Amino acid sequence: MNQDREKINGLIEYVKGIKDNLNGAELYLKYKSDIENVKPQEAFEVFYALLEEGMEPKEVLVFLDKIINVFYKSLSHHQWERPANDNFLVDLILENEALFERAEEIKIDLKEENLEIKKEKLIPKVKALEAIKHHYLKKENILFPYLEKTMEKFHGLKIMWALHDEVRNRIQETVSILQSKESDEKEVNGVIGKLFFGILGVAKKENLILFPAASEVLSPQDWYDMHKQSLEYEFSFIEKAKEEIEMYRTDSEGRTEVFEGEYKLKTETGELSLEQVAMIFNALPVDMTFVDENNKVRYFTRPKDRIFPRSPAIIGRDVNNCHPPDSVHIVQKIIEGFRTGQKDSAKFWIELKGKMILIQYFALRDAKGIYRGTLEVSQDITEIRGLEGQRRLLDWD
Known part of the structure; x- marks a missing residue:
């Protein structure tokens, strides 16, 4: 247990050093062993510690991706199993896969040489990305609360919520620039790049940190309940069978409205x-x-x-x-x-x-x-x- 705490403390010191613009190479060598063995749940502990010390989520976003890139190798090799009842998790993963497909379609349109035609092609496809809000809402209103109830470290999810807001704003900014007659090639490519960095970055953080950690701490009943609740929301980029939705809603109605005795x-x-x-x-x-x-x-x-x-x-x-x-x-x-x-x-x-x-x-x-x-x-x-x-x-x- 002491070793685990020492490891977390080392990772926290490393992140603080990066935040304070200390020598990255020297920091890496000092905390190399901890960095190369970091796990998803430990990453949550590190970022939660920063919030506990008074740092705002927006401040963490400034250097977040730099840290995730350093942790990437260890996080990507972390072995974890999906929950037995993985319907909710599968839906979230499928939404992300559909998001990546839409990003590839946008990349093709970016090759269009005529700027005006490029803008015309991009506007509806970027607007369609607004549907990611349904994915984010399911996380904010269902997955996050369940995780927060398990351990304090998951209150660090405020950082991911801040990322959601940043993506929502970048979509609006991108549409505005695409619709502007004054925007040039460099501006269009730049704003699309920023949007991709944000929206695809959230999906990658889910795959590396959020989904593995959630799978390790939530119970089968938690996953069942989350799936049931998620079917009251819309879905991002994917279709769900009406029969499945109605089945769970009927079950939900039968289980949640309970009036015991003759209380008045x-x-x-x-x-x-x-x-x-x-x-x-x-x-x-x-x-x-x-x-x-x-x-x-x-x-x-x-x-x-x-x-x-x-x-x-x-x-x-x-x-x-x-x-x-x-x-x-x-x-x-x-x-x-x-x-x-x-x-x-x-x-x-x-x-x-x-x-x-x-x-x-x-x-x-x-x-x-x-x-x-x-x-x-x-x-x-x-x-x-x-x-x-x-x-x-x-x-x-």
Whole structure:
């Protein structure tokens, strides 16, 4: 055990040295034995240690690929076995393989000599890469929470989430440059190169570090549950059999809605069974998520048309880990304002897929005024904003 700790400490010192721009060759020789035997789970420990010392995920991204390149030989030779129930993992791997195929198609179009024709060919293919968001969402909302519950070191996944955000931004930047009449050959090739480096780099890190580590620590039941939850999401670049999706959704519905006994919610305004409470919450045309006073996600509703994806995997997850690293500070500010009693609500509105979305946060306090949590409510207000005049008669046509 002491040897393992010494090895981790050595790897941490090596990475810190690279971060501080010390002599790379000398560092490599000093920590050669540790570097040439690094394992996926140890890589997680190293990067988690940097975050624990106060480094931000974006700061790690500056030198991350340099470190992964040095660790590559050892990581690529690491022997690991896929879980027995590998459906979810296979889906993620197939999505990556389809991504690499699309990258090869784009490389062919890059050889086009006429710049305008090249741009015309590239624009739809680069836009199609936006579908990678479904792959990332399944990781962020399903795989990451399961890993975080096993060991603290997996909180280092914030770094990979930051990579996701960087890729999303690079896709938008690439489309913008391709659509610009002023962009030249060098600019087009440069932005495609940056995009490939980012999006394919994430896939390679998954294959080298994320998938092996997850396979080693998660249980067969975890993999079954993750697969079941993943079928509520869209897929990146691949098709899934409708029969498989429906089979798991039916099973999910039968297993998750459990109302034990004859418990009732009784208040001065009426009485409801637990089943009635759930039906009412899910019938409301809003997404609701409840975070308790300890910043843990405890409940979310399942309306017919969700605005933002949610998975049972997030139950019990720290709310700070449910948001991209760049926006966590906003969440922390809202909750602190609620906790101290300075504020009782906050609201934002954004445009998403042609819709106007209102996002509101409400402080929840008990009868004594003590802070007991936060309720997030998201609503599509597109139709509401467009209402004019009056409607006094029923119109179901």
